[in-house]
Amino acid sequence: MGDTSGLGEPTLEEQIAAYQREFQDLDPQVEKIVNALSRLNRRMNVAYGRQTAELGITNADWEVLKALVLSGAPYRMGPSDLAKRLGLTPAAMTHRIDRMVAEGLVTRDRDETNRVRVIVELTPAGREKWQEAMRMATVFEGDLLQDLDPDERATLGEVLTRLLRRVEDAQPDAGGRLTDLD
Amino acid sequence: MGDTSGLGEPTLEEQIAAYQREFQDLDPQVEKIVNALSRLNRRMNVAYGRQTAELGITNADWEVLKALVLSGAPYRMGPSDLAKRLGLTPAAMTHRIDRMVAEGLVTRDRDETNRVRVIVELTPAGREKWQEAMRMATVFEGDLLQDLDPDERATLGEVLTRLLRRVEDAQPDAGGRLTDLD
C-alpha cells in the first residue's frame, strides 16, 4: 500500500483515504469533488503551459492576450483594467506589458485625450498568437472531455455553473491575487 | 450589454459569448465546462487563502502541512520528497522550510543514519494548525456544495474522477511547477 507514483502524487482515492484516517467528520464525497477539481485544474494549467511554450509565449502572456481579445475590437484596454481583470497589481502589469511590447504582442501608447491614461492595444501578431493558442487549447479540451457523452457534458456544465454562481455571489469582490489562469 | 461587474470579471455566459464572437469552431459546451473549472478553482483558492491568513499562515504553509499529515505518522518527509510532492524545486523547498521552522510548524534535522539527508517533521503546533485549517476548509466546501443533492454529488465526483484519470494518464510526469494548491 502507500502511494503508487513514487511520491510524485498519490492516487485521488489514496489521498481521500489518508484524509479520512487523519481527520474525523470528513465527508469523502465532498472531499473527492474538491480535490478532483484542484488536481484537474493543475493538470490543465500544465497542459496550457506546454502549448504556450511551444508558441514561444508564456501563460502570463496568454492571459493578457485573452483579456484583450475578449474585450472585442479594437482590442484596447488600459493597464489598470487589465490588472483588475487578471487579478494583478498595477505594478506587475507595468512589467508584463513591458515584456509583451518587446515581444511585439501589444503596443503601449498614451491616450491623447486624457494624457494620464495609457492604451494597450493588441497587435496583429498578438491576435495571431492568441488564435494559435486557442486552436491548441480547444484540441486539448475536446480530448479531455472525450469520454463524456452529450448528456453528461450538459449536466456537468450546468452543475459547475451553479457552483460558480454560488461562490461568486459569496465573493462579490473579484478578489484575485491567487495565480491561476482565467 | 457588456460586462456587469465593472470590468472586474464578465459573467461566465458573457465570456463564452465573447469567445464565440472571436473564434470559430468553438464548442460552447466544452468551453463552459473548462472555464467554469478554472474560475471555480480560483475562487476556492481565494477562500482558502482567507482562511489560512486568519490562522496566521499562508496557503504555501498549508500545502506543506497537508503533505506531511497525509504521509501519516510520524509525519516526516525529506525536503526533496516534499518538493516533488508540491511541484517545487528543492531550492524553493529549502527557503519554505526555513520559514516554517521559524514559525514553529515543523522541525528540520539531519538523518543520523545517512548524514546527507534531512528530515522535516511536523510539530504538534503544525498538526494543530492543519486541523484548524481543515475544519475551516470543510465548512467552506460543504457550503459550496450545499445546493447539490446526493445524486448530483455522486455523479459529479464520478465524472470529475474520470476526467482526472484521463489527464493524469496523459501526463504521467507529475509535471508541476504551475502554482495552485493541491
Place this chain on the structure above:
DNA sequence: TGTGTAGTCTTTAGCATCGAACTTTAGCTT
C-alpha cells in the same frame, strides 16, 4: 583504502510579483 559516481540539500543569480510611495493629469470647488 582510494577514487569515482550518484544523490541530497544549499547557495547564487535572475525574474515576476506585491505593497507602498511617488508623479502626472483631470476635474472640482470656490
Place this chain on the structure above:
DNA sequence: AAGCTAAAGTTCGATGCTAAAGACTACACA
C-alpha cells in the same frame, strides 16, 4: 484662476520562485 482631490501608471524595496552551480555524504568498485 488657484488649489484640492481623485485617478492612472510607474518606481522602489522586499519576497518567493526557478535554473544552474556548488558542497557534502554514501556507496560501489578496483
